[in-house]
Amino acid sequence: MSEPSHSPAPQAEGPEQPRALRIEDWLTVIIMALLALITFANVLVRYFTDASFAWTEEISIFLMILLAMVAGSAAVARDQHIRIEFLTSRGTAARKQLLARLGSASVALLFALIAALSARVVWDDWRYEETSPGIGVPQWWYSVWLPICSLAITARAIGLFRRQGRLAQFEAVATDEQESA
Incomplete structure (x- = not known):
């Protein structure tokens, strides 16, 4: 699968990637290692x-x-989430930017909602002392991670939305400078 070349947001890959964007990479390595060891x-x-x-x-x-x-x-965080390429890669640069920002705002709203609703599930698991079916530990030990991860995704989507806005401002300034020259 090839990387899309039309992505409106700056890509955060390679050695110049900020440390904050590497958190998910390390968590992925740790989780995969735990899965392999347990299995x-x-x-x-x-x-x-x-x-x-x-x-x-x-x-x-x-x-x-x-x-x-x-x-x-x-x-x-890397603006690599699922999107309908047929719609997002067509049209003017302003339309592409608008759809990209609409997408990141929608992701932020969705995961903020999931965080709020799943926090209620965690509260119910804790309040009613639910236990896991397999080993009998408190169920909230597992369910607490859904609102935490949902909030992390919400924060990443808001950060992407802001980066897309800065990119749009940068492109507008660059276009104005080219037209005035």
């Missing part, structure tokens, strides 16, 4: 004892969900 340990135990760790499936599912949320945050 490998379970395979070894099953091979040598004909039994398995009961907790591995529950922890693995939690880590995969967390991985998806961290990857979503990374995609938003």
Whole structure:
């Protein structure tokens, strides 16, 4: 799959990438390593004892969900989230910029809403002392990460929206300078 060359926001990749955008990369590495270690340990135990760790499936599912949320945050931070290329790559530069900003504002609004609603789920898990079905730990240990990650995605989307605005201002100034020259 090739990278889109028409992206309206500056890409944050390579060694010049700010440290704040590397958080998701390190979290991805850590989560993937934990998933690999847990799965490998379970395979070894099953091979040598004909039994398995009961907790591995529950922890693995939690880590995969967390991985998806961290990857979503990374995609938003780098302006690589899903969009309909047919619509976003057509038309004038102003239209492309408007659609890009509308997209990042929509992502911010959606994940702010998810954060608020999932905070209620965490509160209910804590208040009613729900336990996980597999190993019986408090369910809020797992559910608390959804509002936290949703807020992180919201912050990334707001940051992208601001960067897109600065880029639009920079392009407008550059166009004015070219026209006056």
